[in-house]
Amino acid sequence: MLNVAVFGAGSVGCYVGGHLAGVCDVTLVGRAAAMETVRERGLTLTASDADELRVKPGALRTASDATGVRDADYVLVTVKSAATREAAEAIRPHLRDGAVIVSFQNGLRNPGILREALPGHEVLTGMVPYNVLGVGPGTYHRGVGGALMLDEGAAGARLAGALRDAGLEAETRADMREVQYGKLLLNLNNAVNALSGLPLREQLAQRAYRRCLAQCQEEALAVFRAAGVEPAHLGPAAPDLIIDVLRLPDDDYRQLAAASLDIDATARSSMWEDFQRGRPTEIDTLQGEIVALAAAHGLEAPANARMTALVHEAERAGEPPSWPGPELLAALTQG
Numbered sequence: 001m002l003n004v005a006v007f008g009a010g011s012v013g014c015y016v017g018g019h020l021a022g023v024c025d026v027t028l029v030g031r032a033a034a035m036e037t038v039r040e041r042g043l044t045l046t047a048s049d050a051d052e053l054r055v056k057p058g059a060l061r062t063a064s065d066a067t068g069v070r071d072a073d074y075v076l077v078t079v080k081s082a083a084t085r086e087a088a089e090a091i092r093p094h095l096r097d098g099a100v101i102v103s104f105q106n107g108l109r110n111p112g113i114l115r116e117a118l119p120g121h122e123v124l125t126g127m128v129p130y131n132v133l134g135v136g137p138g139t140y141h142r143g144v145g146g147a148l149m150l151d152e153g154a155a156g157a158r159l160a161g162a163l164r165d166a167g168l169e170a171e172t173r174a175d176m177r178e179v180q181y182g183k184l185l186l187n188l189n190n191a192v193n194a195l196s197g198l199p200l201r202e203q204l205a206q207r208a209y210r211r212c213l214a215q216c217q218e219e220a221l222a223v224f225r226a227a228g229v230e231p232a233h234l235g236p237a238a239p240d241l242i243i244d245v246l247r248l249p250d251d252d253y254r255q256l257a258a259a260s261l262d263i264d265a266t267a268r269s270s271m272w273e274d275f276q277r278g279r280p281t282e283i284d285t286l287q288g289e290i291v292a293l294a295a296a297h298g299l300e301a302p303a304n305a306r307m308t309a310l311v312h313e314a315e316r317a318g319e320p321p322s323w324p325g326p327e328l329l330a331a332l333t334q335g
């Protein structure tokens with residue numbers, strides 16, 4: 001049986017780790033209070049397209065420090081991007097020889113940070129396509145579907161097999177770098193969603209918010225072209241076609257892109273949850289990454305820069321924001 005540790009057991013970590021507990025020997029490593037809850041109640045994992053999964057207390061181990069990774073064949077890293085380097089430093093002394101590290105995080109740089117800090121260990125790039133929200137003590141809800149993705153090769157194939165055995169969709173891919181860029185394009189909606197304060201379905205149904213996203217994605221695509229990167233197509237069509245569709249009036253959008261609105265009514269971006277909890281967001285690794293890439297190629301990405309600034313302002317304000325769409329669009333498009 002594979003031994004798997006999850007380092008940073010929050011929304012993604014508990015959802016994936018909780019499923020794996022049915023087929024692997026799992027240790028969740030997370031904050032003491034969160035792990036206490038798992039020890040007392042176990043986990044309840046829900047989704048509108050799947051049966052509820054109850055993971056009994058005792059079906060997995062918990063730890064609140066990095067010693068919890070010491071027996072692991074695989075360590076799934078699921079901390080927020082700003083915590084990746086610290087996570088790598090914490091686990092390094094405790095890893096067994098041959099332990100494989102998997103970054104199931106958003107952003108472009110986490111696998112590189114892990115590789116640099118953990119020489120001698122294979123590091124796989126992973127991608128989580130769906131949103132998972134903590135909705136109660138020990139209870140996590142997945143709002144949309146999709147397959148987890150990770151690097152191809154023997155280590156990736158073995159973990160993907162375990163994930164599938166655990167009832168999760170999972171596939172290995174040869175183009176995970178392009179997948180990361182494709183996912184970054186989608187994650188540019190995290191800030192729009194978080195600033196709107198609305199569930200994803202309501203936010204995406206409103207043209208002004210979609211135009212904010214389209215503006216950020218258009219700049220990102222120009223920057224990717226300059227960088228020589230072709231993002232993987234993770235949506236129903238090529239990214240530039242999706243941008244045109246995002247800009248359509250609401251009725252046309254609803255007809256053409258019905259599937260994009262077929263989302264659980266409660267689903268929100270992970271950045272929305274950060275605002276609710278008063279935590280720093282990942283904006284610097286999302287829109288901030290586009291701004292940095294643009295600068296590196298002598299370009300500008302003004303909408304992404306303004307979005308980054310607005311999110312930082314909202315972090316400082318300490319109150320979950322609720323920007324109306326037209327005002328957010330005006331703030332992005334007017335100097």
Ligand SMILES: NC(=O)C1=CN([C@@H]2O[C@H](COP(=O)(O)OP(=O)(O)OC[C@H]3O[C@@H](n4cnc5c(N)ncnc54)[C@H](OP(=O)(O)O)[C@@H]3O)[C@@H](O)[C@H]2O)C=CC1
Pocket residue numbers: 007008009010011012013029030031034064065078079080081083086087090104105106107128129130131132133269270279282
């Ligand atoms: N949630 C989602 O829907 C999705 C998230 N993602 C990505 O997945 C990654 C994880 O996101 P998510 O699961 O939402 O994040 P969470 O914040 O819910 O989970 C991370 C957990 O790790 C804890 N943690 C951080 N550092 C340590 C440490 N040194 N020791 C123990 N625990 C630690 C955090 O505690 P604390 O908060 O106290 O630091 C937090 O509880 C991110 O990159 C995100 O962008 C991708 C797709 C969807």
Ligand SMILES: CC(C)(CO)C(=O)C(=O)O
Pocket residue numbers: 106128129130131186187190268269270271
């Ligand atoms: C799945 C998605 C795109 C949902 O918004 C996400 O990655 C996130 O919330 O961080």
